[in-house]
Amino acid sequence: MAITDYFVRFLQRRDSLSDKDLARLRAIRTQHVSFAPGEVIVQADRLARRSAMMLRGMAARSHQLVGRPEERVITALHVPGDFVDLHGFVLAGLEHSVVAVGTAEVEFIEHAELTDITENFPHLTRLLWMATLIDASVHRQWLVAAASLRSSAHLAHLLCEIYTRLNAVGAAGDLQFSLPLLQRELADILGYSPIHVNRAVRDLRDRGLIRWSGADITIIDWKGLTTLARFDPSYLDIERLSR
Amino acid sequence: MAITDYFVRFLQRRDSLSDKDLARLRAIRTQHVSFAPGEVIVQADRLARRSAMMLRGMAARSHQLVGRPEERVITALHVPGDFVDLHGFVLAGLEHSVVAVGTAEVEFIEHAELTDITENFPHLTRLLWMATLIDASVHRQWLVAAASLRSSAHLAHLLCEIYTRLNAVGAAGDLQFSLPLLQRELADILGYSPIHVNRAVRDLRDRGLIRWSGADITIIDWKGLTTLARFDPSYLDIERLSR
DNA sequence: TTGCCTGATTAATCAATGTTATTTGTCCAT
DNA sequence: ATGGACAAATAACATTGATTAATCAGGCAA
Structure with missing residues (x-):
C-alpha cells in the first residue's frame, strides 16, 4: 500500500512540495497492520528496520519505570498522519515502547526507503526532520503544562x-x-x-x-x-x- | 573561528565520521559571542539566520507563560558541545527563547552552512538530525521524571x-x-x-x-x-x- | 437471570506542595 | 564599618494531590 494522505497534507500545510518530492513520497511502499487495544506496535530497546505511521486510532509512547514494572509514564500521543517512531530511523532503537490506544491501524515504512530519501531528496529529508521536531515541540509544551497547570x-x-x-x-x-x-x-x-x-x-x-x-x-x-x-x-x- | 571539538566528539562517540564528513565539519565558520548571565541568546518567535552551539557555560530554553509574563518554565538546559537551537534551522522560528545561565560563550553557525550540508552530505545530515532527537529524548525523560518523581x-x-x-x-x-x-x-x-x-x-x-x-x-x-x-x-x- | 469483572465515582484521611512572611548570610557600594 | 540588595533558609498555614476503601454502573459469560 501507499503512504497515507494525512502525512502528505501534514507536510503541505507547512511547506511546498515539488512534483519530484511528491512523486517520491507517493512511491513509498507501506505495510498495513492492525493492532488491538494495548498491543505493542514498536518494542523498546529493539533495533527497528521500519517505522510506523498512524492511519486510524491512536498510539502512545509508553515508558516503563526502572524498578517499578507495574508503573509507566506516557510521554506522547499520536493521531492519524503522525509518524510515531520516525526517530527510530535516525537513532539506534527507542528507549520506550509504542502501544495502541484503542484499536489502531498503522502503515509500516521500511528504513531502506527512508535511507534512499535522505540520500537523494534533501528537501524531503528536511521535512521529515521537521516532523520529528514538531514532536519535540509538543514534548516541550507538555513540560510547560506539567510545570504550570x-x-x-x-x-x-x-x-x-x-x-x-x-x-x-x-x-x-x-x-x-x-x-x-x-x-x-x-x-x-x-x-x-x-x-x-x-x-x-x-x-x-x-x-x-x-x-x-x-x-x-x-x-x-x-x-x-x-x-x-x-x-x-x-x-x-x-x-x-x-x- | 571553527566549530567546537566538543561537538565533533559528541558525534564521534555515536557514529563513525568519514574523512570527507569530518573535513566538511571542520570547514564550518563560526562566530564567537559571549553573553552575560540571563542575557537572551536566541529570541523567541523571530526568524533566525544562524544557530548557536554552546562553547562554555550553560544555556536554558525559557518559555514565557501566556497571560502571566512574570512566570516562565525552563524546558531544557544545554552544556558545552550542545547545539542549543539547531531545530531553529529546520523550523521557522522557535516558540521559546534561549537565555544564558551564568556567563556563557557560544559559536554561531550560519544557516547557509547547514543548508549546504543538508544538500551535499546526507550522512552528516542524519547526524545533525540525531543531535536534535537526543534533545527530544531528554525532553521525554524530563516528562517521565516530572510524572514519577x-x-x-x-x-x-x-x-x-x-x-x-x-x-x-x-x-x-x-x-x-x-x-x-x-x-x-x-x-x-x-x-x-x-x-x-x-x-x-x-x-x-x-x-x-x-x-x-x-x-x-x-x-x-x-x-x-x-x-x-x-x-x-x-x-x-x-x-x-x-x- | 445471575454472578463476576472492570472501570468510574465518591468519601475520608494523610502526605506533598504552595503561599506568605520572616530571618539569616553574603556581597557590594558608599 | 555601615547599609542595602539579593539569595538562601526557615516557619506557619493553606491548598493540592495520593492513598485506601467502598460503592455504583455496565458488559459479558455461564
Whole structure:
C-alpha cells in the first residue's frame, strides 16, 4: 500500500512540495497492520528496520519505570498522519515502547526507503526532520503544562491539544471527538493518580466545559476550555521557512 | 573561528565520521559571542539566520507563560558541545527563547552552512538530525521524571543528568561540578515553588548525598543519588546505527 | 437471570506542595 | 564599618494531590 494522505497534507500545510518530492513520497511502499487495544506496535530497546505511521486510532509512547514494572509514564500521543517512531530511523532503537490506544491501524515504512530519501531528496529529508521536531515541540509544551497547570487545567490542556490535532486531519467532529483512553491511562500521561484524574474530569463537567461519556467527548465551551488551559495552539502549527 | 571539538566528539562517540564528513565539519565558520548571565541568546518567535552551539557555560530554553509574563518554565538546559537551537534551522522560528545561565560563550553557525550540508552530505545530515532527537529524548525523560518523581528525587535526577552530561564533555571534575542556577531557576525547571526547591536541596544534603555551596556541587554518594533518582543514563547515550 | 469483572465515582484521611512572611548570610557600594 | 540588595533558609498555614476503601454502573459469560 501507499503512504497515507494525512502525512502528505501534514507536510503541505507547512511547506511546498515539488512534483519530484511528491512523486517520491507517493512511491513509498507501506505495510498495513492492525493492532488491538494495548498491543505493542514498536518494542523498546529493539533495533527497528521500519517505522510506523498512524492511519486510524491512536498510539502512545509508553515508558516503563526502572524498578517499578507495574508503573509507566506516557510521554506522547499520536493521531492519524503522525509518524510515531520516525526517530527510530535516525537513532539506534527507542528507549520506550509504542502501544495502541484503542484499536489502531498503522502503515509500516521500511528504513531502506527512508535511507534512499535522505540520500537523494534533501528537501524531503528536511521535512521529515521537521516532523520529528514538531514532536519535540509538543514534548516541550507538555513540560510547560506539567510545570504550570494543575489537575483540571492540565487535563483541559491535553483535551484542547488532542482535539486540535484530530481536527487538523479531519478525524474529529464539530467540537466532539473520541478519546479511547481509560482514566488510568490519562493518569499515566498527566502524572496524577487515577482518582485525581476523576476529580479533574468531574471539575470540567461541573464547570460546564465538556460532556464526557465513555470514549466520546463533546466540548460545550471551547472558549472556556482554552482559557482555563491557557491553550495556545501555535506550538502545533509550526511552519518551515519556505526558501 | 571553527566549530567546537566538543561537538565533533559528541558525534564521534555515536557514529563513525568519514574523512570527507569530518573535513566538511571542520570547514564550518563560526562566530564567537559571549553573553552575560540571563542575557537572551536566541529570541523567541523571530526568524533566525544562524544557530548557536554552546562553547562554555550553560544555556536554558525559557518559555514565557501566556497571560502571566512574570512566570516562565525552563524546558531544557544545554552544556558545552550542545547545539542549543539547531531545530531553529529546520523550523521557522522557535516558540521559546534561549537565555544564558551564568556567563556563557557560544559559536554561531550560519544557516547557509547547514543548508549546504543538508544538500551535499546526507550522512552528516542524519547526524545533525540525531543531535536534535537526543534533545527530544531528554525532553521525554524530563516528562517521565516530572510524572514519577517528587521533590528531592526529582531534583536528584536533574543533578545526575547534568553531571553526566558535563562529565561526558570533560566540563566536570571528579564528582563535582558548577551549576550556575538560582533556586528560583531550578523551580522554573522542576515546576516547584522556590521554597520547595529549597526543601529538596536540604533533603539531599541531610541524606548525605551532596554538598552544595553557591554554584559548586559535590556529589558525596553517587550510588545513593542515582538510586534515589532512579537515574538510568541510557537516554543520553543513544547511538546511531552504523551502517 | 445471575454472578463476576472492570472501570468510574465518591468519601475520608494523610502526605506533598504552595503561599506568605520572616530571618539569616553574603556581597557590594558608599 | 555601615547599609542595602539579593539569595538562601526557615516557619506557619493553606491548598493540592495520593492513598485506601467502598460503592455504583455496565458488559459479558455461564
